[in-house]
Amino acid sequence: MMSHLSQAFAEWMAGGGREIGEIHIEPxxxxxxxxxxxxxxxxxxxxxxxxxAARDLAHFDEHGKFRxxxxxxxxxxxxxxxxxxxxxxxxxxxxxxxxMLGVWLSQQRGRxxxxxxxxxxxxxxxxxxxxxKITDAQAQTMIGSFCRTDGxxxxxxxxxxxxxxxxxxxxxxxxxTEAPADTLPLLCHEACNLLVARARQVVKRAEAxx
Amino acid sequence: MTAKPHSALIIVGHGxxxxxxxxxxxxxxxxxxxxxxxxGEVYCAFWKEEPSLxxxxxxxxxxxxxxxxxxxxEGYFTRTVxxxxxxxxxxxxQRDGRTIKYCEPVGNHPRMTELLLRRAAEVAPGVPPEKxxxxxxxxxxxxxENSAVAAKREVQNIAARGVYxxxxxxxxxxxxxxxxxxxxxxxxxxxxVPFFISDGxxxxxxxxxxxxxxxxSGGAASATDKEIFRHNPYQLRGRSLYYxxxxxxxxxxxxxxxxxxxxxxxxxxxxxxx
Numbered sequence: 001m002m003s004h005l006s007q008a009f010a011e012w013m014a015g016g017g018r019e020i021g022e023i024h025i026e027p028x029x030x031x032x033x034x035x036x037x038x039x040x041x042x043x044x045x046x047x048x049x050x051x052x053a054a055r056d057l058a059h060f061d062e063h064g065k066f067r068x069x070x071x072x073x074x075x076x077x078x079x080x081x082x083x084x085x086x087x088x089x090x091x092x093x094x095x096x097x098x099x100m101l102g103v104w105l106s107q108q109r110g111r112x113x114x115x116x117x118x119x120x121x122x123x124x125x126x127x128x129x130x131x132x133k134i135t136d137a138q139a140q141t142m143i144g145s146f147c148r149t150d151g152x153x154x155x156x157x158x159x160x161x162x163x164x165x166x167x168x169x170x171x172x173x174x175x176x177t178e179a180p181a182d183t184l185p186l187l188c189h190e191a192c193n194l195l196v197a198r199a200r201q202v203v204k205r206a207e208a209x210x
Numbered sequence: 211m212t213a214k215p216h217s218a219l220i221i222v223g224h225g226x227x228x229x230x231x232x233x234x235x236x237x238x239x240x241x242x243x244x245x246x247x248x249x250g251e252v253y254c255a256f257w258k259e260e261p262s263l264x265x266x267x268x269x270x271x272x273x274x275x276x277x278x279x280x281x282x283x284e285g286y287f288t289r290t291v292x293x294x295x296x297x298x299x300x301x302x303x304q305r306d307g308r309t310i311k312y313c314e315p316v317g318n319h320p321r322m323t324e325l326l327l328r329r330a331a332e333v334a335p336g337v338p339p340e341k342x343x344x345x346x347x348x349x350x351x352x353x354x355e356n357s358a359v360a361a362k363r364e365v366q367n368i369a370a371r372g373v374y375x376x377x378x379x380x381x382x383x384x385x386x387x388x389x390x391x392x393x394x395x396x397x398x399x400x401x402x403v404p405f406f407i408s409d410g411x412x413x414x415x416x417x418x419x420x421x422x423x424x425x426x427s428g429g430a431a432s433a434t435d436k437e438i439f440r441h442n443p444y445q446l447r448g449r450s451l452y453y454x455x456x457x458x459x460x461x462x463x464x465x466x467x468x469x470x471x472x473x474x475x476x477x478x479x480x481x482x483x484x
Contacts, residue, residue: 003271055237059230066230070260094253094269098261102268112268125290190264193257194227 006086008105012184019183021097021154022075025089032089034081034096042078049082051091057081058096069194070098071154071186103187107158107177115190117143118162124196131199136161138202144169146198147188155188211248211472218251218272219243221467222263222292223280225256229410233259235458236280236408242464249276257287263295275310276474278467282317282407282458283360301478313474316458317360317407319466323367326457330374330401333442333454343395344374347388347417348405350381358384361405382416389420392447399443400451407458414438422446423453 009017018025024037034054039045048057061067061074075096083089093101106112117139121131134142139161147153148170157175160166167175179185221243223236236254244252255266267275277296279288296310297303303310316322330344346368348361362379369377375397380388391400402421404413414435418424423444427435436455443450 005269005271052241066228068225068227068259094261099265099269102270103265106268115264123294125294126286192260192262197227 005101005105006090008108009090009101010086016182017184020093020100021071021186022073023093023096028082031082031084032086034083034089034092035079036075036077039077039080044078046079047082048079049084051083051088051095053081054092054095069153069192070096071100073149073151073154097186100186101184103189104184107187107189112158112187112189114158116160116162117191117195120159120191120196121199128196128200130203131196133203133207134199136165138206139199140167140169142198142202143167143195146195147174149174153188155186158187158189159191211468213248214274214276214471215247215250216272217249217274217276218253218270219249219467219471220253220255220266220270220275220277221280222255222277223257223259224287224407225259226410227258229408232408232410234408235456235463238459238461239280239464239467242461243467246464248468257291257295263292267296273308275308276313276471277310278313278470279315280407280458280463280467281315282405283356284315284318285356288315301474311474311478313470316463316466316470317357319470319473321462321466321469322360322457323364323371325460325462325466326364326403326405327368327371327373328462329403329454329457329460333403333439334399334401334452337399337401337443337450337452339374341397342374342399342401343397344368344377345380345388345391345395345400345402346377346405347380347382347402349412350384357405364405382412382420387420388417391421391451392449395449398449400449401454402451403454404456406456409436409456409459413456418453421451421453423451 019037022037024035024040026033057076057079058070059067062076067074081092083092090101103112124131147157156177157167177185177187221236221240223233226232233256240252240254243249250272251270253266253269255261255263257263261269279292281288298310298312301312326346346361346365348357350358365377365379378394380386380391382388386394404417406413415424415427418438419426423446424438439453439455442452
């Protein structure tokens with residue numbers, strides 16, 4: 001039996017779905033071919049096959065540098081990946097954009113609970129407990145730089161700084177969940193650990209210069 | 211272990227924002243377990259990488275979920291961070307029609323002793339253990355972790371088998387210091403096994419520098435530093451020294467993960483129906 005997620009994703013594909021983040025999905029005879037969306041018409045690319053190849057393609061950028069944030073807009077180019085069936089396609093996309101299919105389906109079903117930045121910081125302990133001290137102004141500036149689509153992260157932000165206090169330091173499209181029919185949106189329902197780590201830096205630097 | 215086609219397995223690793231190899235063993239063990247088809251679904255989740263502990267449950271479709279920490283010991287992460295981030299209420303959490311079963315970390319399993327012995331034998335083939343000093347190297351100074359306790363327990367277990375002439379604990383930052391390995395070891399052959407969950411700066415560079423088989427790269431250590439494991443034995447300070455990669459890269463960790471699931475079932479069979 002096909003799982004709910006696989007079924008929902010198959011329906012999205014059948015409805016013309018082709019793009020996730022920087023990935024283009026092309027259905028072909030005998031499976032699917034994935035590539036960087038800017039490489040769709042290129043033929044001088046390296047050919048890979050199988051979902052496991054996606055792990056390395058997603059793990060390092062063009063210069064061989066580690067990509068801890070998979071939704072950063074620095075997916076390497078110059079490759080195509082053949083996947084034999086929908087199961088492989090899903091596994092490969094889980095390497096390229098971890099959890100993004102699942103988060104998308106939860107949002108579609110109205111089951112995605114968003115968490116404000118204040119709530120995320122409030123539950124931190126240990127070395128990150130200090131992040132609670134970040135001011136609203138510092139948080140706005142930090143998010144405006146760290147999460148920006150060009151150079152930061154491709155996800156759409158669904159969380160506010162606090163209830164009734166939205167992020168105002170990025171353009172309005174950064175917070176929209178709607179996407180064209182051929183595009184599956186990358187959704188951020190809660191600040192990631194990278195942003196929490198950045199908040200720690202912001203607080204520590206402010207304390208050092210005070 | 212009996213197959214669990216209607217259950218999901220989540221293997222939790224620490225991950226890293228700077229070390230590309232930190233998550234590798236966790237992904238490898240997950241791929242191996244998925245290949246065996248034991249679970250209906252197998253996922254990784256990380257504290258510092260993706261999918262995060264806050265995202266991973268959205269990937270899971272099964273209502274019966276096992277969580278195994280790929281950590282070398284119990285401590286701050288297994289007791290505080292993972293339960294908090296996954297919103298666990300104890301070994302068994304019932305939420306939204308799901309049952310989440312929180313297993314012991316891999317490092318706690320009795321088979322760790324066997325894995326360390328295997329790694330030690332592999333790295334020094336044909337070298338007589340009765341003429342060998344075996345070191346299990348931990349970090350030391352981990353404030354909230356019990357990795358030093360786990361390392362000491364393993365040293366006792368290995369020593370009790372009477373295979374090696376001597377089995378010793380050593381640490382990077384506290385006594386007995388691994389930098390003084392030649393003072394601690396009495397045998398002509400010395401085998402060093404790092405007691406870490408993944409390879410990284412500690413195993414690629416920090417420990418080799420302390421051993422005297424490498425020089426500091428000034429932070430340039432990368433995946434190519436696996437070279438350090440390919441030049442055994444090192445002839446140094448009048449001994450033959452054999453240096454192994456971190457124990458967590460051992461493929462048999464996949465079996466230990468599954469055994470922690472079986473161990474959970476054995477302990478909690480009375481309170482949870484699968």
